[in-house]
Amino acid sequence: MILLISLVIGFSVIALFPTFSDAQSEPKTFVTHSGAVVQTSGEIIDPLYAVSTVDFDPMEYLRNFNYGQVSELPDGTVVREFTIIAEDDKIMEVSPGVFYNVWTFNGTVPGPTIRATEGDLLRINFINNGSKEHTMHFHGIHPAEMDGVFEPVGGNGGRFLYEFEAGPVGVHPYHCHVMPLEEHIVHGLYGVFIVDPKEERQPADEMIMVLNGLDTDFDTENNFYAANTIPFYYQHHPIQINTNELIRVYVVNMVEFDPINNFHLHGNLYKYYPTGTDLVPSFYTDMITLSQTERGIMEFEYNYPGKYLFHAHKVEFSEKGWVGIFLVSENSKKNTQELVRGT
Amino acid sequence: MELNNTSSKWKVIASGIIPFVFIILMMVYIFGPGADLLDFGVALPEITIEKVDFVDSEIQATVRNTGPIPIEVVMADVNDRIQPAAVEPDRFLERFETTLVRIPFEWNEAEPYTIGITIEDGTRFEKKIEAAAPALELTFDLAIFFAIIGTYVGIIPVMIGLLWLPFIKKISKQKYHFFLALTAGLLLFLAIDSIEEAVEISDESLADSFNGTLLVSTAVVLSFLGLYYSGNKLVKLADSSKLTKPVMIALMISIGIGLHNFGEGLAIGAAVGMGSVAFSTFLIVGFALHNTTEGIAIAAPMSRGKLMLGKLAAMGLIAGSPAIFGAWIGGFVYSPFTSVIFLAIGAGAIFQVIVVILKWIQEESDKNLSSLAVISGFAAGMLVMYLTSILI
Secondary structure (H helix, E strand, O other): OHHHHHHHHHHHHHHHHHHHHHHHOOOEEEEOOOOOEEEEOOEEEOOOOOOOOOOOOHHHHHOOOEOOEEEEOOOOOEEEEEEEEEEEEEEEEEEOOEEEEEEEEOOEOOOOOEEEEOOOEEEEEEEEOOOOOEOOEEOOOOOHHHOOOOOOEOOOOEEEEEEEEOOOOEEEEEEOOOOOHHHHHHOOOEEEEEEEOOOOOOOOEEEEEEEEEEOOOOOOOOOEEEEOOOOOHHHHOOEEEEEOOOEEEEEEEOOOOOOOEEEEEOOOOEEEEEOOOOOOOOEEEOEEEEOOOOEEEEEEOEOOOEEEEEEOOOHHHHOOOOEEEEEEEOOHHHHHHHHHHHO | OHHHHHHHHHHHHHHHHHHHHHHHHHHHHHHOHHHHHHOOOOOOOOEEEEEEEEEOOEEEEEEEEOOOOOEEEEEEEEOOEEEOEEEEOOOEEOOOOEEEEEEEOOOOOOOOEEEEEEEOOOOEEEEEEOOOOEOOOOOHHHHHHHHHHHHHHHHHHHHHHHOOHHHHHHOOHHHHHHHHHHHHHHHHHHHHHHHHHHHHHHHHHOOHHHOHHHHHHHHHHHHHHHHHHHHHHHHHHHHHOOOOHHHHHHHHHHHHHHHHHHHHHHHHHHHHHHOOOOOOHHHHHHHHHHHHHHHHHHHHHHOOOOOOHHHHHHHHHHHHOHHHHHHHHHHHOOOHHHHHHHHHHHHHHHHHHHHHHHHHHHHHOOOOOOOHHHHHHHHHHHHHHHHHHHOO
């Protein structure tokens, strides 16, 4: 009986096996830069256009602002508490099939976006669960002992409480400041710190873009560039926005090795506020140049729906991942308002 | 008595096998339970881009896993710009396995390109191509073109060289020895030339794991030994057949030169195929001049027998025509590995021929290899080859 069953199973496996292998060798197609369709009997390796996802979701990061746990001091000062945990042992898929040892604040590169209003008291409980020393160094105004340079926090559970008043208004980076600094930054220990003015900015569809690079083979040259870590992500996952709606992008350049980066927007120009410290824009342009940790705020609105690229106009960077698409849809609500205004 | 004999026979066999048993036991232990003992250090992955073909709107890279661990091909780039691509049959490569990476790309002829392949740990490997040229397709016209080139650099110069035969026939014994030694000198130069070429190709296109220089040395020695053995057999055969010893020697020389010219044809075909050489008339003249000397090498031993035009022409063909076959193979189905092997076999064949010639001189000249004629002939051979090689 057992013999019979095993025979049946054996034969069915043999009978089914060719079907499996047939399914595998079915020709697949992919589209090239120039739109040509290529057929292959093998596998497709296309991080550019093929829709793919990895561990980290840049779409979720894009509009995710952390305001912390809010409480109030007796004098009315708002206190915002954050817990940030550093780790340095995570292997992350940074582009389809490419695995890289990222060092992270709260498990992601970039770390969480910390957002507060000018004058708020920030309390950041920093826990270092890594194996090396790490710190958090904020750009901005704070006492020397809160600068995260001369107070390295030991690994395997070392702690430090960063406490300072949020300021000045603008968009700033924070990053680990342990030597060798370049190593700690390129592995991913950085994030964005936004300080809002007391009088709120105009409502807008707000997003964060950290321009970064990945040197996956440690030759002090970036193998990948990106907006928000994952190369080409916003190309195969376009960012959906609406016509006639104010878009505000907080841009921070964290690229190492290459002295500059830049940001070019298609079919539009943006108002640019360097470092976001001034409430009056300095430029109206479609191209800004950013040096290391240089950052600012961009504001723009699209009048026409459709697909618009945004990318580094240093084309090497865009062809290695720092490129994306805004997919602009007709904004029915705004249009009605305009119609009302028109009549 | 007989029992004794068989038991001692078994002892011999056993004592021959026992060490092997221990070697196998050791290997089983190292790969099995003892693996942890050796598990230190980091095994670094390595791939080699062995070949890059430029076809219609596409660049094709042949990638081999030449490292100690399995790898995965995950990305392709052209000039350090990431491109969508296909891997056939699949992206997983075991040790020494190859895969074809197809990168759709509108390349421009004669421009340099760097092809990069990234593997799963983010390491990027690259290969530079000096000038993109369309991969040669097997067409009748092209086959004819290669045949003409092969004829120019192979057959014609050897045949011209053979025309020295009447001259060598008429000279004194001393001068004859000079020419035989000259032949040996020419051949030694050719052998060194082949080895250099083989080492160069293995450095450029073969992975370190092939141990290029050792591969060349092994192939040279094996080819030498093989031909030395069969050559001696042939000479013994010659004693009982109609072929005279000089004819046998000339035949061996033409086979050796033929193998060398095959390697030369491979190099020419591959150079045209890879677009790194534009064939100028000057280059062909250079090769032709260089190879004319090979004709002398065949003519020299033949000069002491009857004039046998048919045999002479046949030997010219044996020595010269492999250049055509080499050019075909090199141009249409180039592989660096086979080139290295053929060049090394050619070198081994030539070394064998040199030994045969030296023996021949020794017999002819009453065991004296250090006469002025022999020494100066040898030196002149090397010099002539060097000087004509500058033309290439």
